[in-house]
Amino acid sequence: xxxxxxxxxxxxxxxxxxxxxxxxxxxxxxxxxxxxxxxxxxxxxxxxxxxxxxxxxxxxxxxxxxxxxxxxxxxxxxxxxxxx
Numbered sequence: 001x002x003x004x005x006x007x008x009x010x011x012x013x014x015x016x017x018x019x020x021x022x023x024x025x026x027x028x029x030x031x032x033x034x035x036x037x038x039x040x041x042x043x044x045x046x047x048x049x050x051x052x053x054x055x056x057x058x059x060x061x062x063x064x065x066x067x068x069x070x071x072x073x074x075x076x077x078x079x080x081x082x083x084x
Contacts, residue, residue, distance in 0.1 A: 001027050001034075001041075009048055017056035024049040 008023035028045040035042050 001030055005045055005048060008052065012052040012055050017052060020052045021049065021056060024052050 004023050005027045008020045008027065010020075011017075011023065012020035024045065028042070028049050031039065031042040031045050
């Protein structure tokens with residue numbers, strides 16, 4: 001999965017946006033399935049896909065499933081900050 005993700009990033013930088021987005025979407029789907037939606041590698045894949053979509057000048061609305069993990073991260077971060 002890591003190699004596919006890196007290839008997607010390289011293709012995006014080379015301007016091969018359609019193929020980059022395809023590979024990065026596939027990596028995100030696989031990482032979500034295997035690692036879970038809140039795993040750091042899954043979140044990194046989501047970010048990489050967003051960057052590739054922005055670079056392709058075809059940004060898409062984030063899917064609701066993408067936003068769900070962000071709420072739990074914010075809750076976790078703010079609760080750990082308060083306990084200090």
